[in-house]
Amino acid sequence: MTLQEIKATLSTIPERPGCYQYFNRAGQIIYVGKAKNLRKRVSSYFQKEHPDKKTRHLVRNITDLRYIVVETEYDALILENSLIKQYQPYFNILLKDGKTYPWIVVRNEPFPRIYMTREKLKDGSRYFGPYPSVQLAYATMQMIHDLYKVRTCTLNLAPDKIAEGKYKVCLKYHLKLCAGPCEGLQRLPAYSHDVTEIIDLLNGKLKHIISLYRSEMMRLSEAMNYEEAQRYKERIEILQRYKSKHTVAPAHMHRVDVFSFDSDDQAAYINYLHIAEGMVSKAYTLEYKLRMDEAREDLLASAITELRSRFESDAHEIILPFDLDWIPAPDITITIPKRGDKLKLLELSLLNVKQYKLDKYKRSEKLNPEQRILRLMHRMQQDLHLEKQPRHIECFDNSNISGTGAVASCVVFRNGKPSKKDYRKFHIKTVEGADDFESMREILTRRYRRIQEENSPLPDLVVVDGGKGQLAAAHEVMKNLGNAGSIPLIGLAKRLDEVFFVGDPEPLILDKNSETLRVLQNLRDEAHRFGIIFHRDVRSKSQIKSELDTIAGIGSKTKEKLLERFRSVARIKEASPSELGETIGTAKANIIYQHFHHNNQ
Secondary structure: OOHHHHHHHHHHOOOOOEEEEEEOOOOOEEEEEEEOOHHHHHHHHHOOOOOOHHHHHHHHHOOEEEEEEOOOHHHHHHHHHHHHHHHOOOOOOEEEEOOOOOEEEEOOOOOOOEEEEOOOOOOOOEEEOOOOOHHHHHHHHHHHHHHOOOOOOOOOOOHHHHHOOOOOOOHHHHOOOOOOHHHOOOOHHHHHHHHHHHHHHHOOOHHHHHHHHHHHHHHHHHOOOHHHHHHHHHHHHHHHHHHHHHEOOOOOOOOEEEEEEEEOOOEEEEEEEEEEOOEEEEEEEEEEEOOOOOOHHHHHHHHHHHHHHHOOOOOOEEEOOOOOOOOOOOOOEEEOOOOHHHHHHHHHHHHHHHHHHHHHHHHHHHHOHHHHHHHHHHHHHHHOOOOOOOOEEEEEEEEEEOOEEEEEEEEEEEOOEEOHHHOEEEEOOOOOOOOHHHHHHHHHHHHHHHHHHHOOOOOOEEEEEOOHHHHHHHHHHHOOOHHHHHOOEEEEOOOOOEEEEOOEEEEEEOOOOOHHHHHHHHHHHHHHHHHHHHHHHHHHHHHHHHHHOOOOOOOHHHHHHHHHHHOOHHHHHHOOHHHHHHHHOHHHHHHHHHHHHHHHO
């Protein structure tokens, strides 16, 4: 069919819920969608110009369409999910599973083993989870081992193997951590009873198990079997400790699903939490690689269908970040919380989805460092309102003590990292006394006049250490330096890490965890460190020159020997003639000693 032929048939499409499929010239399904009203939804693809490039590309490749009518929008969503899985159309979202979460498995075998795993197999075993963290999975396994003597060995405990007497009990039996089923010391019915209780615990039925244990404890106590009653009391305490530690909501919140949503340019991320008796019993994050400009409501609806089906959720309430305008099933309540415990659960889910996205970025940056640089530069460009990415930044700082030994430093960062070979030092030549503004004018003029004379590339950003005053002085110089006047200029004040812009009286306050602020702080601190070291060197040389170079008969080699031995002029003054003589000989030692001590008399 041609595009015109498709448009001519649009009016024949029913106004009913359903799924539609688009085909290309080769007869392949390239897109599957769902709709509350098939005619309106399908017509929208062909009756307007789409701003989204991917959608325009899809429409150009459509040569045929088919649709399936269903009873409700929920049925359409289920069908859409099934068709996408079956055909994996090119233009549909590509499902990428989240990171490998831990599960707890009850093995399908005689005397089932119970252990943690990250691999879910279709082997007939029962899998519980996924758990939101390894720590929670470990804590759950610890609770199981505290309560029950389940085996941890990998022996084949088939009845015939045990009957043959092939196995001997191990150390765990003697430590009372296993009841010895390998030697027939524990029968299968007793072991299976414990496994049934463990399955109830893993299903989130702590309240039910605690109630059973409490009843059994009271029965044993009334029968004066106090030792057994104490054992059940200890079990109740273990369960209550576990429950208090891992409860994230009131206990009456049972069978509740929570979904949160986040996205970037390439993908959408949906986190799922299942709440049982106030605790998170399942957690998962799906990643959808975006193929077109899909609405967030459609993406979240697809994820809800996929995750509830995958984890066989029977939750009667779903907490969402925004309205979807549909109900997954008649007996399900949709909640979009604004306050209270349900909002806290939604925020917990959102925290998980943002952490997943952050971890993904970090993994990508480990494999591709340039990707981190691109992200950082883009972030700085946005935060500082720059026209281009600040890949080359220069920062200036002045150093002096009471106006003496005035120097300045220029440090250079490239791609957010120090480029030490490009650092520069400046002796302040034209300024008398401690005048930071005039010093800033001098070094900026010298720096950028030199760069222009050498035809070297100008930086993308200049940072001055200081607030409005230093920034104004710097701006006055830069605007009179030709091309250098176009370089973006900011000031970074020490007191509150405020960022000042030329012509704006109000500073920018960046978030304290901002990567942009961290780079600026590193720049300023590095300029200060580099300037202080240079100033100390200048001051030290000045002191040495005034004290030693004026002594007749003492040359540079003698001076070097003395400083190597005594480290400072002050120690040379305190040294005795014999100590000096050990280094430079008696004659010169007497000259130096007489010089310092004759002058002090």
